[in-house]
Amino acid sequence: MGKNISFRIWVKTLDADKDGKISKDELADAVRGNGGWFAGWKGKMGVKAADANGNGVIDDSEIDMLACFCSKALGVS
Numbered sequence: 492m493g494k495n496i497s498f499r500i501w502v503k504t505l506d507a508d509k510d511g512k513i514s515k516d517e518l519a520d521a522v523r524g525n526g527g528w529f530a531g532w533k534g535k536m537g538v539k540a541a542d543a544n545g546n547g548v549i550d551d552s553e554i555d556m557l558a559c560f561c562s563k564a565l566g567v568s
């Protein structure tokens with residue numbers, strides 16, 4: 492554990508309304524704002540993949556799932 496710490500910090504910066512959860516809209520804004528390694532990746536897809544309890548947002552316990560998804564989808568670690 493701990494290898495995703497920088498990812499977690501980055502994800503936290505996406506939380507525009509500061510509710511502690513990342514919605515698909517917040518993720519989509521991040522994807523649009525990042526022309527680099529995240530380009531072409533769909534936030535909606537990521538939320539769907541990582542949203543373990545199906546409530547439509549990524550909460551703290553699901554960020555690791557999102558990190559895992561991103562690693563697989565993008566080949567980054």
Ligand SMILES: [Ca+2]
Binds near residue numbers: 506507509512513
């Ligand atoms: Ca939020």
Ligand SMILES: [Ca+2]
Binds near residue numbers: 542543544546
């Ligand atoms: Ca959730």
